[in-house]
Amino acid sequence: MKTPDIAREFLRLQAEVGDVDTLREAKVSGLQAVVESGEYRAELHDVARKLLQEILGQILG
Numbered sequence: 537m538k539t540p541d542i543a544r545e546f547l548r549l550q551a552e553v554g555d556v557d558t559l560r561e562a563k564v565s566g567l568q569a570v571v572e573s574g575e576y577r578a579e580l581h582d583v584a585r586k587l588l589q590e591i592l593g594q595i596l597g
Contacts, residue, residue: 537545553559570576 567576
């Protein structure tokens, strides 16, 4: 892709997705409410996988 094509695609995706900060705030607020209510249950397998990915990413850098 050429730079103008990338810029057009970025603008198209940005218009489609909308304000990412607003989406992030809504997601964080929803998760915070679930955690505070005591209803949040982390999947141990998913947590372990993400932790290992983070560690490997730092090692392989």
